[in-house]
Amino acid sequence: MKRLIIIIVLLILGFEYSNAQQLPQFTQYMYNTIAVNPAYAGSRGALSIVGLNRNQWAGFDGGPQTQTLSIHSPLRNEKIGLGLSLINDKSGFENFTYVYADFSYTIKASEDLKISFGLKGGMTYYKLAEELYNLTEVNQDSYFDERLNRWNSNFGAGVLVHSDKWYFGLSLPKLINHDLNNLTDYAALETVHYYGIGGYVFDLSKSLKLKPSFMLKYTKGAALSTDLTANLLFDEKFWLGGSYRINGEQRAIGALVDFQVSEQFRIGYTYEIPTGEIRPYTTGSHEILLMYEFKYTKDKMKSPRYF
Numbered sequence: 450m451k452r453l454i455i456i457i458v459l460l461i462l463g464f465e466y467s468n469a470q471q472l473p474q475f476t477q478y479m480y481n482t483i484a485v486n487p488a489y490a491g492s493r494g495a496l497s498i499v500g501l502n503r504n505q506w507a508g509f510d511g512g513p514q515t516q517t518l519s520i521h522s523p524l525r526n527e528k529i530g531l532g533l534s535l536i537n538d539k540s541g542f543e544n545f546t547y548v549y550a551d552f553s554y555t556i557k558a559s560e561d562l563k564i565s566f567g568l569k570g571g572m573t574y575y576k577l578a579e580e581l582y583n584l585t586e587v588n589q590d591s592y593f594d595e596r597l598n599r600w601n602s603n604f605g606a607g608v609l610v611h612s613d614k615w616y617f618g619l620s621l622p623k624l625i626n627h628d629l630n631n632l633t634d635y636a637a638l639e640t641v642h643y644y645g646i647g648g649y650v651f652d653l654s655k656s657l658k659l660k661p662s663f664m665l666k667y668t669k670g671a672a673l674s675t676d677l678t679a680n681l682l683f684d685e686k687f688w689l690g691g692s693y694r695i696n697g698e699q700r701a702i703g704a705l706v707d708f709q710v711s712e713q714f715r716i717g718y719t720y721e722i723p724t725g726e727i728r729p730y731t732t733g734s735h736e737i738l739l740m741y742e743f744k745y746t747k748d749k750m751k752s753p754r755y756f
Contacts, residue, residue: 472622472642473515473538473545475503476692476703476719477738478664478676479756483519483532485644486620487551487567488609491523491530493754496743506723506731511541521551528555530565546574549622553609561612569605569622601627607644616756617647643667650682650755658682660690660755672697680705682755692721700724707738715740 475481481501482489499519506512521532532551538544549571558564576598607620626640648662659681666674674697680690688707694700703721710716717738723731 472666473503473513473517473536474505474666474674474676474694475501475515475517476676476678476694476705476721476734476736477501477707477717478646479648479662479678480717480738480740481517481519482609482618482646482756483521483551484517484534484536485622485642486607486609486618486646487532487569487605487622488553488565488607488618488620489530490521490532490551490553490567491527491555492553492565492609492611493521493742494523494527496520496522498741500739501736503734503736505734506727507733507735509727509731512731513538513540515539529553530555530567534569534571542578544574544576544578548572548574549605558610563611565609565611567607567609567620569607570603572600572602573623573627574600601625603627611756613650614755615647615649618645620644620646640668640670648756656684658755662756678705680707685709688717692719694721698725699727701734703734712744713742715742 472485475484478485481499497520499517501515501517503513503515505515515536515538517537518535519532521530523530530551530553532553534547534549534551536545536547538547549569551567551569553565553567555563555565603623603625605620605622605624607618607622609616609618611617621641621643624641643666645665646663648660651659653659659679661677661679663678664676675695676692677694678690678692680688682688686709688705690705692703692705694703701721701723703719705717705719707715707717715738717740719736719738721734721736722728723734
């Protein structure tokens with residue numbers, strides 16, 4: 450399996466012009482929106498801390514491993530939101546670390562509708578594992594004469610239109626196309642990523658709600674990725690749902706469960722199964738979400754936050 454991963458890395462990096470991988474993917478994207486859209490900062494009306502761990506393709510040597518931590522909150526006037534996003538993403542021999550600050554400004558379009566504009570700025574650290582350079586076969590390629598180990602700055606932007614029942618956003622988290630190995634004759638480009646995200650909450654009964662949501666991801670040179678999710682909310686405490694991802698020829702089906710332990714603390718888990726060629730080599734993907742919010746007094750909370 451390790452030899453297979455090496456072959457994949459060589460295929461990705463060995464062309465004269467190749468695109469770097471897409472940003473990390475999450476099944477519980479609706480609760481980690483700030484990772485891709487800075488306009489989300491402060492939108493929950495409280496100081497919100499979200500931690501997420503994703504083990505993709507468990508059992509597959511070199512499968513993606515992703516950890517995220519985000520903190521964001523509105524300021525006193527509630528028009529300005531600030532946030533910080535940390536992401537560590539390891540796949541095969543590649544390791545990306547993202548450290549980004551987020552800023553949002555919100556205006557009221559009507560009594561129930563808000564429009565938020567956001568900016569994201571920070572650094573991305575890219576590194577290839579030392580193990581790769583120690584392989585005799587790899588060292589014969591001049592590409593690996595350079596140790597890929599560097600920081601690159603970047604920035605992004607986004608807009609989010611939202612009310613108590615629905616939301617829709619567009620964003621470009623990274624706008625600069627960096628060449629990750631610009632000292633060689635090869636190009637491994639960080640291309641611009643485009644995101645669309647949205648959702649709606651339907652009241653099915655007094656104690657039951659339905660929340661469908663979606664996320665679209667696109668980058669030049671890669672297939673459009675579509676995430677479709679539907680969750681049922683029971684008594685404002687228990688979420689149960691499913692997801693379906695289409696990414697080129699790859700497909701994945703998932704099940705989600707979230708529990709509101711208290712007004713401040715929430716925990717979620719997702720299990721996902723790929724249906725493509727990789728299916729025989731993995732037991733599936735696991736994702737754990739932890740959310741803690743320092744909620745304001747109840748008289749300031751106009752309605753529950755569903756996204």
